[in-house]
Amino acid sequence: MNGGQDLGGTHGHGPVKPEPNEPVFHGEWEKRAFALTLAMGMPGGWNIDMSRFARENRPPGEYLSMTYYQIWFAALETMLKERGLVAEDEIAAGHSLHPAKPVKRILSPGDVERTLHRGGPTERDTNTAAAFKPGDKVRAKNINPPTHTRLPRYVRGHVGTIERVVGCHVFPDSNATGVGENPQWLYTVRFDGRELWGGEGDPSAKVSVDAWEPYLEPA
Amino acid sequence: MSDHDHDHHHDHDHSELSETQLRVRALETVLTEKGYVDPAALDLLIETYEKKVGPRNGARVVARAWADPAYRARLLKDATPAIAEVGYAGRQGEHIVALENTPNLHNMVVCTLCSCYPWPVLGLPPVWYKSAPYRSRAVSDPRSVLADFGFALPKETEIRIWDSTAEIRYLVVPMRPDGTEGWSEEKLADLVTRDSMIGTGLPKSPKDIAK
Numbered sequence: 001m002n003g004g005q006d007l008g009g010t011h012g013h014g015p016v017k018p019e020p021n022e023p024v025f026h027g028e029w030e031k032r033a034f035a036l037t038l039a040m041g042m043p044g045g046w047n048i049d050m051s052r053f054a055r056e057n058r059p060p061g062e063y064l065s066m067t068y069y070q071i072w073f074a075a076l077e078t079m080l081k082e083r084g085l086v087a088e089d090e091i092a093a094g095h096s097l098h099p100a101k102p103v104k105r106i107l108s109p110g111d112v113e114r115t116l117h118r119g120g121p122t123e124r125d126t127n128t129a130a131a132f133k134p135g136d137k138v139r140a141k142n143i144n145p146p147t148h149t150r151l152p153r154y155v156r157g158h159v160g161t162i163e164r165v166v167g168c169h170v171f172p173d174s175n176a177t178g179v180g181e182n183p184q185w186l187y188t189v190r191f192d193g194r195e196l197w198g199g200e201g202d203p204s205a206k207v208s209v210d211a212w213e214p215y216l217e218p219a
Numbered sequence: 220m221s222d223h224d225h226d227h228h229h230d231h232d233h234s235e236l237s238e239t240q241l242r243v244r245a246l247e248t249v250l251t252e253k254g255y256v257d258p259a260a261l262d263l264l265i266e267t268y269e270k271k272v273g274p275r276n277g278a279r280v281v282a283r284a285w286a287d288p289a290y291r292a293r294l295l296k297d298a299t300p301a302i303a304e305v306g307y308a309g310r311q312g313e314h315i316v317a318l319e320n321t322p323n324l325h326n327m328v329v330c331t332l333c334s335c336y337p338w339p340v341l342g343l344p345p346v347w348y349k350s351a352p353y354r355s356r357a358v359s360d361p362r363s364v365l366a367d368f369g370f371a372l373p374k375e376t377e378i379r380i381w382d383s384t385a386e387i388r389y390l391v392v393p394m395r396p397d398g399t400e401g402w403s404e405e406k407l408a409d410l411v412t413r414d415s416m417i418g419t420g421l422p423k424s425p426k427d428i429a430k
Contacts, residue, residue, distance in 0.1 A: 005333060006332060007331050007332075007354040007355040008331035008332075008355065008357075008358045008359065008382065009355065009358060010355045011355070013350075013351035013352040013355050013356070015352055015367045016347050016353045016356070016367040016368070017352070018345070018347050018368060018414075018419075019345065019346060019347065022345050024268060024269045024273070024342065025269065026346075027240075028240075029239060029240040029243040029244070031265045032244070032247055032261065032265075034264070034265070034268075034343075035260075035262075035265050036243070036246065036247060036250065038264050039256045039257075039260055039261055039264060040250065040255065040256065043255045048386075052332075052333055055333065056333070064351060067346075068334065068346065068349045073239065073242070073243060073246075077242075077246065080246075080250075085253075085255065086249055086253075090245075090249045091242060091245050091246055091249060093245075094244070094245035094248050094249070095248060095249060095252060096248075096249050096253050100253035100254055100255070103255060106254065106255055106257060107256070107257065107260045108257055109257060109259040109260045109263050111260070112260055112263040113263075113267075115310075116264075116267060116309045116310045117308055117310075118310075119308070119309040119310040119311065119312065119313045120310065120313060120386075121313040121314065122313065122314070122385075122386040150332060150384045152331050152332055152382065154331070154358060154359070166314075166385070166387060167314075169385060169386060170386075172385075186387075188387075196358070196359070201359075202361065202362060202378070204374065204375070204376065204377050204378055205362075205378045205379075205380065206377065206379050206380070207358050207379075207380045207382060208379070208380070208381055208382065209382045209384045210382075210383070210384045210385035210387050211384065211385075212385070
């Protein structure tokens with residue numbers, strides 16, 4: 001979606017402000033919001049692409065005025081409510097008011113280390129051949145899906161060079177909508193700064209994105 | 220310190236944050252009562268990323284690459300197994316690529332679409348990495364971003380920005396500082412800063428840590 005999350009090349013956000021000796025979390029609620037999000041992945045049954053869509057799918061003004069963990073927490077609430085796992089009256093009351101829905105599995109303390117260590121690899125076996133090879137010129141397609149995509153606006157329509165064939169990976173545009181992983185070949189595509197930003201762009205800069213085959217066409 | 224004292228870092232008014240704090244607490248209670256979460260598992264998740272997984276992990280990887288040419292070659296060829304050799308793997312680091320800085324090439328990592336970051340080697344991302352100023356300008360005007368960090372690259376150095384748009388996570392291997400010949404891996408790791416592994420900073424010099 002062309003939402004507030006797609007920030008590459010936008011203006012007016014001011015300077016980057018690194019915080020000296022920044023703590024991992026700013027306050028207790030950030031810790032709990034973070035941990036609840038991780039822990040609910042398993043019983044909630046959503047995948048990472050659904051989570052990302054739930055975070056970005058809000059008015060851009062809202063997205064830009066929330067802190068990162070506020071966005072995470074709002075997305076968690078959305079996904080829980082969509083699945084009927086929690087209702088608004090329960091959050092307002094601070095207590096469970098309705099019977100729990102059965103869930104597949106919950107994260108036990110004994111699972112934490114193993115689950116984090118395993119992570120969620122996205123590479124998949126395939127019997128298809130990659131359409132592009134390193135050195136090929138490709139154009140990022142001009143696509144504008146209202147659903148989740150990982151092709152940022154700033155590269156759409158621009159010509160780059162295949163730098164690396166990464167492998168066959170879960171395709172977020174499909175996975176986010178619940179129609180399955182639909183794995184596709186993934187490439188690192190390098191663009192010249194001036195191709196992306198015009199003649200005033202930094203001539204010494206090159207930018208790459210990781211782009212799935214359906215995002216690309218021969219150029 | 221109360222939650223409020225921590226939260227003054229964000230430019231948000233107090234009532235909005237209080238509302239969030241209350242809702243987080245309420246939701247945790249509801250999810251616990253329903254049996255969907257075990258609070259002890261939550262505590263462990265928090266402890267893992269507060270105490271165990273952080274940029275010191277990445278610093279050990281970089282220090283080994285500086286000290287051991289065979290390891291450096293393995294890391295640059297296929298970083299995920301090379302990093303697993305040092306003991307780090309898993310969530311948000313399932314597919315890692317190591318990027319070597321040279322006198323002619325400087326690498327810098329961003330996620331313009333969200334906050335993708337190599338957790339097993341760097342921990343959770345700092346606020347600035349997830350912020351609009353960094354995500355917007357890193358790809359369009361990277362040298363101005365480096366200036367915000369008080370850091371200038373020579374004009375002729377190529378700057379390469381890696382936008383983490385898929386599940387590939389990037390770790391910058393900065394150049395080894397001069398004057399560190401014969402140093403142990405442990406001592407070298409003290410020079411490796413988080414920002415130098417993102418590409419928004421340089422490693423410390425031997426002089427910096429002698430202070």
